[in-house]
Amino acid sequence: MDPFIQITRLPYDEPYYVRLVVVASNERAQGKLEIYANASDLTTFAQQLCGFPKRQEDEALWELGSEKPEERFAFYFRLRVKQIAPNGQCAVELRLNNNAMPPDREVVEFSIPALPADLDRLAKLFDEFGKLQHAVLVWKVTDGELRKDA
Numbered sequence: 001m002d003p004f005i006q007i008t009r010l011p012y013d014e015p016y017y018v019r020l021v022v023v024a025s026n027e028r029a030q031g032k033l034e035i036y037a038n039a040s041d042l043t044t045f046a047q048q049l050c051g052f053p054k055r056q057e058d059e060a061l062w063e064l065g066s067e068k069p070e071e072r073f074a075f076y077f078r079l080r081v082k083q084i085a086p087n088g089q090c091a092v093e094l095r096l097n098n099n100a101m102p103p104d105r106e107v108v109e110f111s112i113p114a115l116p117a118d119l120d121r122l123a124k125l126f127d128e129f130g131k132l133q134h135a136v137l138v139w140k141v142t143d144g145e146l147r148k149d150a
Contacts, residue, residue, distance in 0.1 A: 003027055003112040005079075005092070005122075007129070007137045008150050014132055015039055022077065024094050024112075031108030033096040035064055035077045042130030045079070049123035052116060053083040053090065060119075067097055075099055081119060088116050114141055 005024045012019035018039045023032045041062060048060035060081040065073035076097040084091045091111040098106045114122075118141050125144045129137040136147040 001025060001027060002140050002142070004138065004140045005094070005112075006139075009129075009132070009135050010150075012036070018042070018132070022094075022096065024096075024110075026110045026112045029108055029110040031094065031096040031106070031110075033075060033077060033098060033106075035075055037064055039130065039132060042126050046123045046126035046130060049081065049119050049126065052081060052119045052123070053088070056083055056086070058083060065097075065099070067099065073099060081114075090114050090116065090119060092119075092122075112141065118142070 003026045005022070008021045010019045010021065016039055018037055019034070020037060021032065021034050024030065045060065045062040052058060052060055062079045063077065065076040067076045076095065076099060078095040080093045081090055083089070092114050093111045095109040096107070100106065121144050122139045125137050125139055125146060128134065128146055134146040134148055135150040138145050
């Protein structure tokens with residue numbers, strides 16, 4: 001199985017908020033988490049990714065929730081992209097935490113290597129997905145697609 005990120009949009013309080021199921025893998029680790037977000041987060045993240053990286057220290061970040069127990073969030077989600085080498089090599093970092101107590105706790109964190117052209121493809125997918133006309137976004141390092149039906 002190739003590294004991938006799949007985001008499925010489920011019916012919710014659109015066009016303002018979205019309910020998403022994120023499934024991702026780097027071939028060795030895989031995670032799944034249901035999240036709730038502002039619909040605008042999708043296009044905002046797409047804008048951060050477009051033309052990434054512009055400088056070595058750039059970072060694109062989509063983060064929701066908290067892992068601090070006192071903040072009592074139902075989940076923690078982080079999708080961060082940063083450059084890791086001068087040749088433009090980047091890492092797409094994911095952290096998914098359902099914030100449940102044992103034995104129901106599920107936490108996974110891993111990275112997917114990608115080049116700027118791969119991130120431009122991801123940006124275009126996020127931008128189009130943010131129009132809320134598709135049910136599924138699938139990104140693989142070398143390709144991607146949007147689907148109308150889950």
